[in-house]
Amino acid sequence: MTSPLLIDLLIFDLDGTLADTRRDLTDAVNHARAAFGRAPLDVRTVTGFVGDGVAKLLERALPGLSASERAEARAAFDAFYAAHYCDHTRPYPGIPEALRRFAHKKRAVLTNKAEPFVAPMLERMGLRACFDAVQGACSGLPPKPDPAPVLRLLDRCDALPERTLLIGDGPQDIRAGQAARVRTCAVTYGFRTADELRPLAPDFLIDDPRMLLSLVC
Numbered sequence: 174m175t176s177p178l179l180i181d182l183l184i185f186d187l188d189g190t191l192a193d194t195r196r197d198l199t200d201a202v203n204h205a206r207a208a209f210g211r212a213p214l215d216v217r218t219v220t221g222f223v224g225d226g227v228a229k230l231l232e233r234a235l236p237g238l239s240a241s242e243r244a245e246a247r248a249a250f251d252a253f254y255a256a257h258y259c260d261h262t263r264p265y266p267g268i269p270e271a272l273r274r275f276a277h278k279k280r281a282v283l284t285n286k287a288e289p290f291v292a293p294m295l296e297r298m299g300l301r302a303c304f305d306a307v308q309g310a311c312s313g314l315p316p317k318p319d320p321a322p323v324l325r326l327l328d329r330c331d332a333l334p335e336r337t338l339l340i341g342d343g344p345q346d347i348r349a350g351q352a353a354r355v356r357t358c359a360v361t362y363g364f365r366t367a368d369e370l371r372p373l374a375p376d377f378l379i380d381d382p383r384m385l386l387s388l389v390c
Contacts, residue, residue: 177387177388177389177390178338178356178388178389178390179336179390180278180336180337180338180356180389180390181278181279181332181333181336181337182278182279182280182281182326182327182330182332182336182337182338183275183278183279183280183281183337183338183340183385183389184280184281184282184283184323184326184337184338184339184340184350184355185280185281185282185283185340185341186282186283186284186339186340186341186342186343186346187282187284187286187291187294187295188223188224188284188286188342188363188364189223189224189341189342189343189360189363189364189365190265190340190341190342190346190360190363191264191265191268191282191295191298191300192262192263192264192265192268192294192298193261193262193263193264193265193363194258194262194294195216195219195220195223195364196216196260196261196262197254197257197258197259197260197261197262198219198220198223198230198254199214199215199216199219199220200253200257200260200261201250201253201254201257201258202214202219202222202230202231202234202250203219204249204250204253205231205234205235205246205247205249205250205253206234206235208245208246208249209235209238209242209246211235214234219234220364222234223343223364224285224343224344224345224364225285225316225345226285226286226287226310226316227247227250227251227286227287227310228243228247231243231246231247231250251287254290255290258290258293258294258297259294259297259298262294262297262298263298264298264300265362265363265382266381266382267381267382267383268300268382269299269300270382270383270386271382271383271385271386272300272303273303274386275385275389276303278389279305279306279330279332280303280304280305281304281305281306281307281308281326281329281330282295282304282306282307282308282309283308283317283322283323283326283339283346283349284308284309284310285309285310285316285317285345286309286310287309287310287311288308288309288310288311289309290309291307291308291309292307295307305330306326306329306330308322308325308326308329316345317345317346317348317349318344318345318346318347318348318349318352319349319352320349320350320352320353322349323339323349323350323352323353323355324353327353327355334353334354334355335354335355335356337355337356338355338356338357338358338388338389339353339355339356339357339358340357340358340360340385341357341358341359341360342359342360342361342362342363342364342365342370343363343364343365344365344369344370344373346359347359347370347373347374347375348373350375351374356376356377357375357376357377358375358376358377358378358379358385358388359371359373359375359377359378359379360378360379360380360382361378361379361380362380362381362382367380
């Protein structure tokens, strides 16, 4: 059995890693689609579009829009999501327990979700106090898989790459972590399957958040 990792900082993705946000994202996407007379998409389809931020999500869910229409779709999405982002969103089973067990570690959130939604969502789920730093998508900072937001968190948390573990459910997470030279842990309980994640060669692959408890000391 592999010895537990000596880790000072754990970085968690939000959508598909800390919380199941699929239903609320789908409802917001379908609200934006309805503004253009388009039929609703199912949760599985929308989930496949998630991971690269709202602009890419809407580009995939509403192809063929002009620049002005994309702005209208984004406004419709943001207004709806602001009112409904936690109607169905909940932490995955085992996440609150894992976060409590790692109270002696530095913990951070790194997500491509628009920053104004991140802290309020964590607050609504009772998780905000668990984190030393929270980083969402914002102007001037490229999204994952660029390593820049990971490096910023390392600086903010005064952590070394070799003593950091990034936990995420998508290729954006694993590639960003690898580019920043931190250890990576892919989770299969979120939005992507083991078959999708294994070829990315994460350092670890887990199917339950509680598996982190034996992975990190």
